Amino acid sequence: MDSEMILKWMQERKSVRSFTEQEVDTRLIFKIIDHVRLAPSGFNAQPWRFVIVKDKNMIQKLYQYSGYQKQLNTASCVIVLYSDLLDVHGKVEDVLHPEMSPDKKRSDKKALLETLEVAPDVLQSQGYIALGYLLLALTAYSISSVPMLGFDLEKVKAMLKIKGSILSVVAAGYGVDEGHAHHRLALDEIARLYEREERSLL
Numbered sequence: 001m002d003s004e005m006i007l008k009w010m011q012e013r014k015s016v017r018s019f020t021e022q023e024v025d026t027r028l029i030f031k032i033i034d035h036v037r038l039a040p041s042g043f044n045a046q047p048w049r050f051v052i053v054k055d056k057n058m059i060q061k062l063y064q065y066s067g068y069q070k071q072l073n074t075a076s077c078v079i080v081l082y083s084d085l086l087d088v089h090g091k092v093e094d095v096l097h098p099e100m101s102p103d104k105k106r107s108d109k110k111a112l113l114e115t116l117e118v119a120p121d122v123l124q125s126q127g128y129i130a131l132g133y134l135l136l137a138l139t140a141y142s143i144s145s146v147p148m149l150g151f152d153l154e155k156v157k158a159m160l161k162i163k164g165s166i167l168s169v170v171a172a173g174y175g176v177d178e179g180h181a182h183h184r185l186a187l188d189e190i191a192r193l194y195e196r197e198e199r200s201l202l
């Protein structure tokens with residue numbers, strides 16, 4: 001039964017760009033993010049961070065910084081998802097699972113610090129796992145949303161005192177409509193079964 005629910009939310013979720021005046025409860029947003037933080041990440045680094053904006057004046061500023069994208073004119077709330085690798089660095093010890101052996105802790109810590117040093121993008125991009133979780137969890141609570149990146153991101157960062165990299169700015173609220181019908185590449189254009197014959201041709 002539960003698997004049917006998640007599949008239903010995947011079908012239902014569409015970008016919605018017009019919202020009613022009904023306010024989204026701040027506690028509900030925090031409850032949703034409390035679930036979103038269960039998303040998986042390499043070394044359990046959890047590179048995602050969130051700022052929730054409810055203040056109408058600040059949302060108006062975001063509207064300006066987005067080049068006047070209409071969804072920000074009616075959004076009840078905006079959730080800014082960003083990654084902050086300096087903060088991740090400061091929490092390296094905290095993310096190690098308490099049930100790990102001391103040896104495993106030592107090697108995971110070393111590998112995580114190395115990844116932060118030589119391949120930070122690998123960790124930063126994992127913030128998008130949280131975006132997927134967030135959009136589906138909002139849908140589960142009948143909250144419509146649209147993820148966005150079309151902003152003057154430096155201005156957004158300065159206004160919200162964000163030190164890392166913004167991954168998405170999600171405008172959310174109770175939708176006036178359901179958004180456009182899904183339009184996607186066909187399944188066989190994006191997924192294939194690896195066949196033995198294919199390998200033998202190499």
Ligand SMILES: Cc1cc2nc3c(=O)[nH]c(=O)nc-3n(C[C@H](O)[C@H](O)[C@H](O)COP(=O)(O)O)c2cc1C
Nearest residue numbers: 013014015069146147148149150167168179180182
């Ligand atoms: C990272 C990201 C950035 C996006 N930026 C914008 C944006 O700036 N403005 C906008 O209207 N939609 C934006 N979108 C929404 C996409 O246009 C939309 O997800 C896509 O066309 C598929 O439509 P759907 O979400 O209705 O299924 C963005 C989506 C993602 C994931």
